[in-house]
Amino acid sequence: MNRCVNKLRAEILEEEIFPEAAVEYIKSNTSEVYEIPEGFTLKGITILGESPLYLGLKVKKKEIIFYFKKPCFGTYLMKIKGNEDDFAKIRAEGKRIEN
Secondary structure, three states: OEOOHHHHOOEEEEOOOOHHHHHHHHHHHOOEEEEEOOOOEEOOEEOOOOOOEEEEEEOOOOEEEEEEEEOOOEEEEEEEEOOHHHHHHHHHHOEEEOO
16 A cells, blocks of 8 residues: 555645645535545555545546645645546545535
8 A cells, every 4th residue: 555645746735734624625626526435545545634535626627636644744735637547436436525
């Protein structure tokens, strides 16, 4: 199990953010929001955080917005490029939340 989020080459949108604020950002700035199960992997990286975890899709821009708990550093709000396979995995394994 790989937990090195740096391998995703994500753009950091916010450092040391509270999970509640990250969820609000995701709900306000993405077209689709999903609750993801514990142990969910994104591009081979296990997303860390306290359950429930949420991520959002910017479908037109092909971006995924999520937050990740970096041990010893805090919670980060991040953005990566996604593709149709990533979106399909999120839609299949996540639970869609109305935003």
